[in-house]
Amino acid sequence: MVEYVIEMNDIRKEFPGIVANDNITLQVKQGEIHALLGENGAGKSTLMNVLFGLYQPERGEIKVRGEKVNINDPNVANDLGIGMVHQHFMLVQNFSVTENIILGSEPTSRGTINLKKAEKDVQEISDRYGLRVDPRAKIEDISVGMQQRAEILKTLYRGAEILIFDEPTAALTPQEIKELIQIMNNLIKEGKSIILITHKLKEILQVCDRCTVIRRGVGVGTVEVEGATESSLAEMMVGREVSFQVEKGPASPKELVLDVKDLVVEDSRGVDVVNKLNLQVREGEIIGLAGVDGNGQTELVEAITGLRKAKSGTISISGTDTTSLKPRKVTETGIGHIPQDRHKHGLVLDFTIGENVLLQTYYQKPFTNTGVLNYNLMYEKAKSLIEEYDVRTPSEKTQARALSGGNQQKAIIAREVDRSPNLLVAAQPTRGLDVGAIEFIHRKLIEERDKGRAVLLVSLELEEVMNVSDKIAVIYEGEIVAIVNSDETTEQELGLLMAGGSKEAGEPAT
Amino acid sequence: MKNFMQGRGFNILIPLIAIFFGFAAGAVIMLFSGNNPIEGYSALIAGIIGEPYDFGETLQRMTPLIFSGLAVAFAFRTGLLNIGVEGQLIVGWFTSVYVGLAIEAPMIIHLPLAITAGAVAGALWGFVPGYLKARFQVHEVIVTIMMNYIAMHVTNSLIRTYLLDSGQRTGFINSTASLESGFLSELTQFSRLHWGFFIAAAACVLMWFILWKTKKGFELRSVGYNKNASLYAGMNVNANIILSMSVSGAFAGAGGAMVGLGTYQYANILPAFTNIGFDGIAVALLGASTSVGIFLAAFLFGGLQQGANMMQSRAGVAPELVEIIIALIIFFVASSYIIRWGLGRLTSRKGDK
Numbered sequence A: 001m002v003e004y005v006i007e008m009n010d011i012r013k014e015f016p017g018i019v020a021n022d023n024i025t026l027q028v029k030q031g032e033i034h035a036l037l038g039e040n041g042a043g044k045s046t047l048m049n050v051l052f053g054l055y056q057p058e059r060g061e062i063k064v065r066g067e068k069v070n071i072n073d074p075n076v077a078n079d080l081g082i083g084m085v086h087q088h089f090m091l092v093q094n095f096s097v098t099e100n101i102i103l104g105s106e107p108t109s110r111g112t113i114n115l116k117k118a119e120k121d122v123q124e125i126s127d128r129y130g131l132r133v134d135p136r137a138k139i140e141d142i143s144v145g146m147q148q149r150a151e152i153l154k155t156l157y158r159g160a161e162i163l164i165f166d167e168p169t170a171a172l173t174p175q176e177i178k179e180l181i182q183i184m185n186n187l188i189k190e191g192k193s194i195i196l197i198t199h200k201l202k203e204i205l206q207v208c209d210r211c212t213v214i215r216r217g218v219g220v221g222t223v224e225v226e227g228a229t230e231s232s233l234a235e236m237m238v239g240r241e242v243s244f245q246v247e248k249g250p251a252s253p254k255e256l257v258l259d260v261k262d263l264v265v266e267d268s269r270g271v272d273v274v275n276k277l278n279l280q281v282r283e284g285e286i287i288g289l290a291g292v293d294g295n296g297q298t299e300l301v302e303a304i305t306g307l308r309k310a311k312s313g314t315i316s317i318s319g320t321d322t323t324s325l326k327p328r329k330v331t332e333t334g335i336g337h338i339p340q341d342r343h344k345h346g347l348v349l350d351f352t353i354g355e356n357v358l359l360q361t362y363y364q365k366p367f368t369n370t371g372v373l374n375y376n377l378m379y380e381k382a383k384s385l386i387e388e389y390d391v392r393t394p395s396e397k398t399q400a401r402a403l404s405g406g407n408q409q410k411a412i413i414a415r416e417v418d419r420s421p422n423l424l425v426a427a428q429p430t431r432g433l434d435v436g437a438i439e440f441i442h443r444k445l446i447e448e449r450d451k452g453r454a455v456l457l458v459s460l461e462l463e464e465v466m467n468v469s470d471k472i473a474v475i476y477e478g479e480i481v482a483i484v485n486s487d488e489t490t491e492q493e494l495g496l497l498m499a500g501g502s503k504e505a506g507e508p509a510t
Numbered sequence B: 001m002k003n004f005m006q007g008r009g010f011n012i013l014i015p016l017i018a019i020f021f022g023f024a025a026g027a028v029i030m031l032f033s034g035n036n037p038i039e040g041y042s043a044l045i046a047g048i049i050g051e052p053y054d055f056g057e058t059l060q061r062m063t064p065l066i067f068s069g070l071a072v073a074f075a076f077r078t079g080l081l082n083i084g085v086e087g088q089l090i091v092g093w094f095t096s097v098y099v100g101l102a103i104e105a106p107m108i109i110h111l112p113l114a115i116t117a118g119a120v121a122g123a124l125w126g127f128v129p130g131y132l133k134a135r136f137q138v139h140e141v142i143v144t145i146m147m148n149y150i151a152m153h154v155t156n157s158l159i160r161t162y163l164l165d166s167g168q169r170t171g172f173i174n175s176t177a178s179l180e181s182g183f184l185s186e187l188t189q190f191s192r193l194h195w196g197f198f199i200a201a202a203a204c205v206l207m208w209f210i211l212w213k214t215k216k217g218f219e220l221r222s223v224g225y226n227k228n229a230s231l232y233a234g235m236n237v238n239a240n241i242i243l244s245m246s247v248s249g250a251f252a253g254a255g256g257a258m259v260g261l262g263t264y265q266y267a268n269i270l271p272a273f274t275n276i277g278f279d280g281i282a283v284a285l286l287g288a289s290t291s292v293g294i295f296l297a298a299f300l301f302g303g304l305q306q307g308a309n310m311m312q313s314r315a316g317v318a319p320e321l322v323e324i325i326i327a328l329i330i331f332f333v334a335s336s337y338i339i340r341w342g343l344g345r346l347t348s349r350k351g352d353k
Helices: A043-050 A074-079 A097-102 A115-128 A145-159 A174-189 A201-207 A230-238 A298-305 A326-331 A342-346 A353-356 A375-388 A405-418 A435-450 A462-468 A492-498 B004-005 B008-032 B039-048 B052-077 B084-104 B107-136 B140-163 B182-187 B195-211 B215-225 B227-232 B237-264 B274-284 B291-314 B320-333 B336-352
Strands: A003-013 A019-031 A035-038 A061-066 A066-067 A082-085 A160-165 A191-199 A210-215 A218-224 A256-266 A271-280 A288-290 A311-318 A335-338 A425-428 A454-459 A471-474 A479-485
Touching: A003 A043, A003 A191, A019 A035, A019 A043, A019 A191, A019 A210, A035 A043, A035 A201, A035 A230, A035 B320, A043 A191, A061 B336, A066 B107, A074 A082, A074 A145, A082 A145, A082 A288, A097 A145, A097 B336, A115 A145, A145 A160, A145 A174, A160 A454, A174 A191, A174 A201, A191 A201, A201 A230, A210 B215, A218 A230, A230 A435, A230 B052, A256 A298, A256 A454, A271 A288, A271 A298, A271 A454, A271 A479, A271 B291, A288 A435, A288 A492, A298 A425, A298 A454, A326 A335, A335 A405, A335 B320, A342 A405, A342 A425, A342 B227, A353 A375, A353 A405, A405 A435, A405 A462, A425 A435, A435 A454, A435 A462, A471 A492, A479 A492, B004 B227, B008 B039, B008 B320, B008 B336, B039 B052, B039 B291, B052 B084, B052 B107, B052 B182, B052 B195, B052 B215, B052 B237, B052 B274, B052 B291, B084 B140, B084 B237, B084 B274, B107 B140, B195 B237, B215 B227, B227 B237, B237 B274, B274 B291, B274 B320, B291 B320, B320 B336
Parallel strands: A019 A218, A035 A191, A035 A210, A082 A160, A160 A191, A288 A454, A288 A471, A335 A425, A425 A454
Antiparallel strands: A003 A019, A003 A061, A061 A066, A210 A218, A256 A271, A256 A311, A471 A479
């Protein structure tokens, strides 16, 4: 009996100018869930792409079931029973689940696709592992969690024995995460092995058997999860102690900054998703907006920042009515906005990081004089911001696309916070980031608060809202249903309020 | 080598390889059609640089191609496909000639006025699809294609009704509006080379300056890459779309003015499209939408078109072959992915050893 199904020994992979992987050894036992832990940009994906045959390593050997193999093509990886569930799903939106699964290896009889048989097969696999996927459902009609299961099914259908999950929980709701963990356990029971790429420590403690840690491209080591703690893993990953409890003093709220009155906002379908909402944020406090996704948070933030028109009601910032102003005017009245989707709204990925850092101020003096942009000055400013906010990039002229998520987010924060806005709106500022970056961002938010800025933090992660905010406003169906003090509330209470539970459960603060 | 592959060098390599493949395929076709490729190509080269006259004509041909290439590239940088350069060039041609005919003024006023008129006409022709795109989300490709036909038939009709002088054309423009250069012409054995060539070169610098040095250029490029982020950063995306199409049209219209005021000195009833505008797409593509690239690509295509005559007369190769070579070069540029892949394969194999 071979002990390890996968052995990657002493892998080194170089890219021009960077060593992405060095000295990494990953050994996965048959039937275990093995975590691959590292910060964003630590080289986890590179390592998996080496295993999957997308990159060739400069050094090191790969063994599958004890035999040395040369994986120079994803097809080879497939044949060896290695399957990958990508973070960004590779699915055709208007195809059914089954059609997506058989894509590329369609079972045919006399030249026509035997969809019936395929559907039956898919159903069978789905039942065996408790995936509960409808083989006939169209991808565009099913939830993100279901789409992910379709991806899992795809690898199983192709006979994968070793499944690689790349950040599988990033896009899932807490309920879906629970179900996913159940599915992973089912897979293990059926004798599969799993490599879980993640930077969420809780998940590792919950499901994994062992954990291999990479720090800045170098293998740190492998530990048994039993006996490990969140902080011990975090320390291995970051290389120093990490504080999970955000340190902050009591808030000292002063003048009113953001004042939203009876606001009604329509979503793109023309439905009122923000309903007569009232919300106030004062100088020197952080208000957390908690709620289940899709209760009007996105539209509220867009209305505040001028990206979406209000149907009725008013929004004012430090006494200026900004209700129907254009985004730039709103920005100039003193808003900093960390948008929810950093790739869509936050950055021009094909621009350099320097250009991105100046995306809100490029038109002002001294950068622009009589229509001519002084790029030298711009890059000088960018350089100092990049240093100040610890954005790790080879140069200020590197394409934003090339940076890791955490560093991209730091660049956005540098841009938004440096303008010293009265109001900072942070929408899911830590989504998809690792602990080091999360810590940095939380610290920045509190720093801004202590400088006397008003901060509105919108997040789907309860823990974040509770840790960082001073008060929590709970949004449900476009209304603020309760405002509670964050140190007096519990997750249970918030959960109840977010689900539209009775207001009596939480004591509304005035 | 790997650094080189990622960087700029690689981007220059691709068009060069595409050109090489284009000529190689052309040689094969010549072989099959019973011609000697060496003879054919030496005739082609002689047709471009053999005599000062040929060289002058090459520069004359590349002048409007530069403008149409710039027009396509400028819109493309903002994420727009301007297929209407042809029509914008036609209205620019017509309008500049009309101003050249109808107005009497000293050259220092008349010539700039006529060129500007051409550019403004082109800009208006570009403004319409830009506006429709920004206001009603009508796809610019469809509108610009249709605007080409409108441009051709409207100008033809105007010439036929009001300006017909002899045969199928208007009268000659006043000399005060002419780009003709006795000096350049004499220098090149009385080719039709005119001052417009230098204006085209200056236009290359102008596009580079707008896109890479000005605030507006920054916004235009930003909108081209990511409309959402641009909107979020407070840029007026719709205004930038309209502006981009208008400036693109202005480049095209100025190109038309070069043809009208420089090469021909008149406008004529067009039996079909000039193709200068459509060739601009090829020029911009081969030139990777950069000013220098467009200048060089325009030289290549202008030269090929000019040299085609000599290929026919001296080597008996059909001039259509040149069109095929141009088409093949474009094909190879467009399939640069394949070239990239092939080169990647080549270098990674070297790396293994």
